Amino acid sequence: MALSRHQSISHIVTKVLSAIHKLYTPNPSQDDKHLAFVVLKFGGPTLLSISHQAGLLPHESTAYRM
Secondary structure (H helix, E strand, O other), X not given: OOOOOOOOHHHHHHXXXXXXXXXXXXXXXXXXXXHHHHHHHHXXXXXXXXXXXXXXXXXXXXXXXX
């Protein structure tokens, strides 16, 4: 799936390692969704994208659905 989205091998490895260390949750909590929405509105899509890539917040599309 990640390869079909043109994500690099290092990105895939990072996600796997995060999952092993339980840092990444595929189903974000309601608090994470609300925080992503606030970051999107006040920080913009770039800040949210950086936070998502760092494994801290859900994807931008999740924030837009709030």
